[in-house]
Amino acid sequence: MADVLREQELIELVKNAAEEALDMDLGDATPQTPLRSLGLDSLDQLELVSALEERLEVCIPDSYLNRVETVGDLIGALADLQASRPDVSR
């Protein structure tokens, strides 16, 4: 249950970051939704990553980014990074 909430919180965080940094409404995006299908080009995706890095105070390494295609991939990367740095996650 905690994991599900965690995922929902992260989805909300991504949606909030997209709204604030890109003025984009990700609406009904689910973990399975490809980022490109939301209209995010490569620069938009990096902008979203920057906004998430700032909010979570983490640095998302290129090795993660290269594997990110869906909203779920992005959330998974954020969850991994938070798990490895619990002292700075919020």
Added chain:
Amino acid sequence: MSADDVVVTGLGIVSPVGGDARSTMKALLDGESGVTLLPPDQRERTPVHLYAPVDDGALTQVARRERLRHDRSVHLALQAGREAWQDAGAPAAEPSRVASVVATGMGGLTILLGLHERYLAKGPVGLPAHTVTGIMANASSALLAVEIGARAAAVSLASACASGSDAIAHAVRLFRDDEIDLAVAGGTEAIVHPVTLAAFGALRALSTRHDDPSRASRPFDRDRDGFVLGEGAAILVLERRRHAQGRGARILARVAGAGSTCDGSHLVAPDPTGHWNAEAIGKALRAAGIGPRDISCVSAHATATVQGDRAENEALKKAFGGALSDICVTALKSSFGHTIGASGALAAAVAAMSVRDQAVPPTRNLDHPDPAIDLDVVRETPRPLPAGAAVLVNAAGFGGHNTALVIAGE
């Protein structure tokens, strides 16, 4: 008249006195000032508190998403560029024959200053992905190229206060070299920030007439004390006459000639003899195939510094000789302040409206003309122009850049 003339078919302006071309021209003819005081919370860190801002409410065609990731100079260029494109009737053209030429004196300086504060507070994680694209000086020309489908060229020029005129002069060369049939060309600048005000203040270039903002910008006046930093953008849609006529476009004016030189003498101080500025004017007249007596009005660079005003006075005397006594002069910076990389394009756009409307805007704040200046400066009320009149737009910039444009009525 030639089928290869470069004609103006659209105008867009955002300025300290108006949110579009029409309202800007009306405000200029009414002698309004766009100069005001910085908000109180920004005065602490700069000894200069005067500026001439663009009203945020003017940016009606700039989406929030664009405001989040681009520098303010780009916001102004997009607003002016979209107005100009619509004014021209959103022309269809062969993309390989279309160019975007948009100049800026200092590019994305203000976005960098803001992001630098975030970097100092948060480190690298504070820098968003748009940091590089926000700073780059070619962003305005590139974004407008994307928007209008320009494939012949997207160029950004930087020649300080001559940048806007140089963009138009460069576009004219692209027409002359038969590279293009259509271009958006102009300039943009938005560098007002306590750091830039303090920096220009360190050069002793800015007015500090804080007790009387609307009277602070005083070109050619005995009591001037420097310029006022302003924001703005002006974009012109330029078109080969054959192309414009082929689509039945309305033609506002003609860019009859352009000429550029460099003083080659000092990084910032103008050559006091005005020699090379006069040469630039001579080149523009020759390119237009006209002589000094064919010019009815000079839209002067006239920033309201003693050195600049006097050097320009010498340049005009050299370039026009005896014809100067029959030429009126106006100094738009008395209303706009100095919009740096936008100023030449603003002056060219206003000149196009002046020859169309047959009216030259007056120069504000010229209460006691500098005795060293012997020009017929338009004051108080607009000066009528004859039909088909030609206006010489003069520009000079830090770096010794001189560029003159001849804007003629139809």
